[in-house]
Amino acid sequence: MNVFHDHNSRPVQGHFLQPCAKSSQGEFRHVLGQLPSALNCDFCGHTMVSLLALDVADGRLELGMLPVDRLPLLTCREHFHTDFQYSFTSAGEGLEFENERAGFVPSSSSARLTAREPQQVSLHAIPDRIVATRKLAREGRIGEAADWTERFEWDQPQHEVGGLPLRLNRDSTGPDCSLCEQPMPFLAAVVVEVQTGLNEETGLGQLLYFLCRTCACVAVVPDFESENYS
């Protein structure tokens, strides 16, 4: 695992996601929300869900080399707190797991992801002031950002593609590709709501997705407040 370098993201320009009308013309077909996938979870055998499916035709995302029309960002509704990697065959038909922690079985947990209806979303460039405020915060210079931090919610995780994600757990690290062993650039963050079984409490976290474009390999790194889901 390499250190999560701030510059290691692709695309460099970050975008927030906003719902858009399904029939709107000229929009790329990015879909946020849970869709079933063809893959089963390595740990429990249940069908994996796509949390965000990215239209590779959108040139802003630099995904044109992938052997698929839409890149699904996957998780298991029960094992969302587990790091794992998956990749695509060159034909784009099948998917293979490259489980980073082969043989590792996570402890049982009653927490589950809350269901989210799929909806088409469009991408909007993250405003410069948010990028700048986050950068100051990452560098521990929050005092210099004080003028801005009071004007908008810069510290809430949001769905985003590209750019530098706001991290909840600063100790988290970026993954290396299990196929070529190179550091994987950050691709997207998807905010998730988690329900814990017994008391039905809910909490927010996010799943960070990284992509090796050489190997068409995706890595998932859960990012939750460390006191809740370490």
Ligand SMILES: [Zn+2]
């Ligand atoms: Zn599972």
Ligand SMILES: [Zn+2]
């Ligand atoms: Zn690779």
